Amino acid sequence: MTTQEKVLYIIELLELSDRQVSAVIGKAISTVTHKRGQIGRNKFTDEDLQKLKDYYIETLNKIKSI
Secondary structure: OOHHHHHHHHHHHHOOOHHHHHHHHOOOHHHHHHHHHOHHHOOOOHHHHHHHHHHHHHHHHHHHOO
């Protein structure tokens, strides 16, 4: 599974909007939209994947500790 496929899978699994992904990876909403649709060769990077994973794992750990 490529990095692009992994990010898209996480987005689909968590039902995330472009706005939510944008806030986590620190990119503009339009950039996320382009990366999601692979417009103009835009794809999610390993760094984007790591930021997304870290943020949501940290959030789930906070929920778990309640």
